[in-house]
Amino acid sequence: MPRFAANLSMLYPEHPFLDRFAAAAADGFQAVEYMSPYDYSARQLKQRLDDNGLVQALFNAPPGNVGKGEKGIASLPGREAEFRIGFEQALEYAAVLGNDRIHVMAGQLSSEAERGRHHATYLENLDHAATQAAKVGVTVLLEPINTRDIPGFFLNHQHQAQAVCRELGKTNLKVQFDIYHCQIVEGDVATRLRRDIDGIGHIQIAGVPDRHEPDRLNEVNYPYLFELIDQLGYSGWIGCEYRPRGNTSEGLKWLRDWKARSIQSEA
Numbered sequence: 001m002p003r004f005a006a007n008l009s010m011l012y013p014e015h016p017f018l019d020r021f022a023a024a025a026a027d028g029f030q031a032v033e034y035m036s037p038y039d040y041s042a043r044q045l046k047q048r049l050d051d052n053g054l055v056q057a058l059f060n061a062p063p064g065n066v067g068k069g070e071k072g073i074a075s076l077p078g079r080e081a082e083f084r085i086g087f088e089q090a091l092e093y094a095a096v097l098g099n100d101r102i103h104v105m106a107g108q109l110s111s112e113a114e115r116g117r118h119h120a121t122y123l124e125n126l127d128h129a130a131t132q133a134a135k136v137g138v139t140v141l142l143e144p145i146n147t148r149d150i151p152g153f154f155l156n157h158q159h160q161a162q163a164v165c166r167e168l169g170k171t172n173l174k175v176q177f178d179i180y181h182c183q184i185v186e187g188d189v190a191t192r193l194r195r196d197i198d199g200i201g202h203i204q205i206a207g208v209p210d211r212h213e214p215d216r217l218n219e220v221n222y223p224y225l226f227e228l229i230d231q232l233g234y235s236g237w238i239g240c241e242y243r244p245r246g247n248t249s250e251g252l253k254w255l256r257d258w259k260a261r262s263i264q265s266e267a
Contacts, residue, residue, distance in 0.1 A: 001262055002226050002234075004255065005031035005057040007204070007241040012248045018048055025052035027249050033058035033239045036066075038089070042096035049097065056099040057237040058141070058202055061129075062086035063105045071145075072105025074129075075122035075154045077114075087129045094138055101202055101236075103141040103176055104129055106154035118154055123168060130170035139201050143176035146184040156185050158192050162199050174201025178241070183208045183220055190228055197232045206242035213242060215254035223258060 006024035008017065015023050018040070024032055030053070037045055037059050049056055064070030064079070073079040073086075090102050104126065109118055130140045144161050145153045155161055161175040177200045182189050193200070207218030214222045229238070244251040 002229055002238050003031065003236075004029065005033050005055075005237040005239045007033050007035075007239050009035040010241055010243055013244070014247065018044070021048040021052045021054060023248070025054055027252055029054070031055040031057040031237050033237070033241075035060050036063070037093050037097070038062060042093045045093075046096050046098075055237075056097040058099055058101040058103060058239060059090070059093070059097075060103045060105060061090040064107065070107065071150050071153060072107035074104045074125045074142075075106045075109075075118040077117050077121045080121065080125060083125050084128060087125075087132065091132065091136060091138065095136065100138050101141055102129075102133065102138055103143060103202070106142065108150065108152040109154050115154075122154065122164070126164065126173060127168055127170070130168065130173045134170070134172045139172045139174055140170075141174055141176040141201050143178055144181060144185070145178070146181045148184060149181070158182060158186065158196055162196055165199055175199050176202045176204065178204040178206075179220065179222075179225065180204070180206035180208055180211060180242070189220070189225060193225070193228060193232060197234060200234065202236055202239065203229065203234065204239040204241045206240075211243050212245045213251045213254050214240075222254075223261070226258065 006029040008020040008024065012020040012023045021032060032054050064073040073083050094102060106122060109115060126140065133140050142155060142161050142164060144155045144157055147153065147156055165173050165175060175196065179189055182192060186192065205214045205222065207214045208220050214220065
């Protein structure tokens with residue numbers, strides 16, 4: 001049965017961030033993920049995990065200057081030293097929090113004419129990150145993101161990400177398959193899951209088109225995809241990275257209903 005992790009960057013906005021751990025545990029989540037841990041000490045976050053019996057599934061490496069709207073720096077020429085320092089910080093946090101997945105955001109193209117330079121920088125930075133991460137048993141994740149949410153993002157399609165992984169040939173470099181982004185850019189999600197499952201290191205979900213609950217009020221048939229993901233043998237966490245329409249706990253009816261149906265079908 002799929003295992004779901006609460007994305008605390010998006011879920012439980014009705015609570016202060018550090019209180020979201022307890023809220024997630026109260027709703028039955030066993031794992032959490034979030035975009036950035038760096039506003040808090042690793043020990044603070046570890047205490048929240050331990051107090052609530054939670055596993056840390058994932059977080060992002062530092063994405064650059066968020067205040068200026070940066071969405072990652074892994075492909076940005078001239079920022080290699082900053083990337084390496086940031087990734088080292090991410091590994092330090094992972095050593096305390098216990099997660100073995102770190103997502104590295106590619107960043108935005110300055111112009112399409114610069115794609116070649118960005119690609120070369122991306123490969124160099126990912127090679128470095130995967131090499132360092134392998135020493136401590138960590139997998140590096142790269143994620144295609146749709147062009148509607150982040151115009152100009154360097155990586156948009158699943159086949160692009162899989163090609164980068166093959167080009168580098170690192171066994172601890174995998175794709176973060178976000179069904180929300182894939183549906184918007186490509187569609188045909190089930191076919192892509194079947195094709196790429198061996199190269200997928202993490203899965204995330206949200207309703208389409210509005211990034212709300214992955215329930216019946218969206219265009220994706222999530223119960224079907226959950227069964228498929230199970231059939232394909234995926235054993236990792238599925239991150240619930242969506243914006244609740246209202247109260248997070250009330251909005252989790254989709255998850256409670258799906259679990260109830262799954263238990264009945266197994267009985």
